[in-house]
Amino acid sequence: MDHATQVELTRELFGHIDAKTTCLLDDLTPNPISAFASVERLKREQEILFRNHGLVMGMSCQLPEPGSYMTDDYSGVSILIVRADDGQARAFINVCSHRGSKVVDGCGRGQRAFSCPYHGWTYDLGGKLVGIPDRDSFAGLDVAAHGLRELPVVEKYGLIWVRPSPGAPVDVDIQLGGLAPELASYSLDKYHHFDTRVLKHKMNWKVAIDTFLEPYHFAVLHANTVGPIFFPNLCLFRPFGNNLREVLPRRSIQQLRDQPEADWDLISHTAIVYILFPNTVLVMGPDHAEVWRVFPCNDRVDECVMSLEFYIPEPATTDSAQGHWERSLDLTIRTVIEEDFPIGEGIQAGMKSGALDALVYGRNEPALAHFQRSVTAALK
Ligand code: FES
Ligand SMILES: [Fe+2]
Structure with missing residues (x-):
C-alpha cells in the first residue's frame, strides 16, 4: 500500500x-x-465460481525453480501446477490421458517429468506425453494430442491463479477490479512459504469467509483473546469490483498520533483483510501474510475445506525463528478454531431450524454485505 494511502x-x-x-x-x-x-x-x-473463475492457488514462492510443482484438488478438479523449464508457471488437469489416473499427488521440487503411477505414462514439465511403456501396443496413438490437458494460469503480484476449466486466458487485472497496484505494492513475490494447514468444518464456505469480514464481534467473541488488541467495531472498507479491502486497526495505532505523518506506517498497526474474489482471504499483518482459500466440500452446502497458507518475509533458518513462526501460526489457528468456527458451525446448524428466513448485516458490516452481494450477483 503506498504511503499516501496509508x-x-x-x-x-x-x-x-x-x-x-x-x-x-x-x-x-x-x-x-x-x-x-x-x-x-x-x-x-460450483459451476460459476469454482470452475469458471480464476482461483488463487498460492504464492510464487511455492514454485521456486523449474521442476517445482504443487497439486490442488479443492475446486473439485485435480490441478497440477508446475514451474516449467522456461521459468513460467503452467497448469494442467492432473488426469492421465491413458485411462484417467491422477498423475501426481502433493508437491515437490527438482522434478524432471511426471510418471503416472498406474502404467507409467510419462509427461514432461510442459505436460507433453514423452514416455509410453510398451509403445508398440499403442501404435497409431496421436501422441501429441495426449499430453496433459492445459489450464489457464496467471502468475502476477507474487500470486498464482488458475481457472479449473480449459479455455481462454484469465485476465487477473480485470478480475482484481483495480486492486492490482495495491497488491503489487506488497512485493508478495519476495515472501517465503512457512507452512500450510488444512481445516474442514461443517459450515457453508461463505460462512467461513464471513468470520473475517467484520470486527463487530471482537469485543464479545474474542473478549479474552485477540479482541483487546484491536478497536472493536471499527473498520474501514473499500470495494474493488467484487474484491474488497477491510482495514482493522490495532489499539497501537494511537502511537502514530505522536509521530510525523511522513513516518506513519499503517501496516504495523492494523490487520488488512482482502477478499480476492471469489474464495480467497488475504490477510496482511505487520510481520506475515496469510492466504485462506475456502471451498465447498463433498458437494454439501454445510461443509467447507480451507487451506491456510502462512507466508513470512524471510526464510525461517534458525530454531528460534522456526519456533517463533510456529507459535504465531498456532495462535492464528487457535483463535479461529476455538472461537470463530464453532460459531460458524452453530450458524449453519441454526439455518436448518426454520427460525430465520434471512440473516441481516448491519450498516457497520460493510465488507460482509459487499462479499455476499458480490457472490449473489456473480451467479445471476
Ligand atoms: S492411467 Fe496413467 S498410465 Fe495408465
Ligand atoms: Fe473472529
Whole structure:
C-alpha cells in the first residue's frame, strides 16, 4: 500500500476513533438463508465460481525453480501446477490421458517429468506425453494430442491463479477490479512459504469467509483473546469490483498520533483483510501474510475445506525463528478454531431450524454485505 494511502486511511481511522464511529453503509443488508442452504445455489456457485473463475492457488514462492510443482484438488478438479523449464508457471488437469489416473499427488521440487503411477505414462514439465511403456501396443496413438490437458494460469503480484476449466486466458487485472497496484505494492513475490494447514468444518464456505469480514464481534467473541488488541467495531472498507479491502486497526495505532505523518506506517498497526474474489482471504499483518482459500466440500452446502497458507518475509533458518513462526501460526489457528468456527458451525446448524428466513448485516458490516452481494450477483 503506498504511503499516501496509508496516511489517508490513518487519518480516517483517527476521525472514527475520536467520534466513536465506524465506516457505515446507508442501509441494512438482508441475505436469505437459501444463500447458504440451497443445494441448487451451491451447484451454481460450483459451476460459476469454482470452475469458471480464476482461483488463487498460492504464492510464487511455492514454485521456486523449474521442476517445482504443487497439486490442488479443492475446486473439485485435480490441478497440477508446475514451474516449467522456461521459468513460467503452467497448469494442467492432473488426469492421465491413458485411462484417467491422477498423475501426481502433493508437491515437490527438482522434478524432471511426471510418471503416472498406474502404467507409467510419462509427461514432461510442459505436460507433453514423452514416455509410453510398451509403445508398440499403442501404435497409431496421436501422441501429441495426449499430453496433459492445459489450464489457464496467471502468475502476477507474487500470486498464482488458475481457472479449473480449459479455455481462454484469465485476465487477473480485470478480475482484481483495480486492486492490482495495491497488491503489487506488497512485493508478495519476495515472501517465503512457512507452512500450510488444512481445516474442514461443517459450515457453508461463505460462512467461513464471513468470520473475517467484520470486527463487530471482537469485543464479545474474542473478549479474552485477540479482541483487546484491536478497536472493536471499527473498520474501514473499500470495494474493488467484487474484491474488497477491510482495514482493522490495532489499539497501537494511537502511537502514530505522536509521530510525523511522513513516518506513519499503517501496516504495523492494523490487520488488512482482502477478499480476492471469489474464495480467497488475504490477510496482511505487520510481520506475515496469510492466504485462506475456502471451498465447498463433498458437494454439501454445510461443509467447507480451507487451506491456510502462512507466508513470512524471510526464510525461517534458525530454531528460534522456526519456533517463533510456529507459535504465531498456532495462535492464528487457535483463535479461529476455538472461537470463530464453532460459531460458524452453530450458524449453519441454526439455518436448518426454520427460525430465520434471512440473516441481516448491519450498516457497520460493510465488507460482509459487499462479499455476499458480490457472490449473489456473480451467479445471476
Ligand atoms: S492411467 Fe496413467 S498410465 Fe495408465
Ligand atoms: Fe473472529
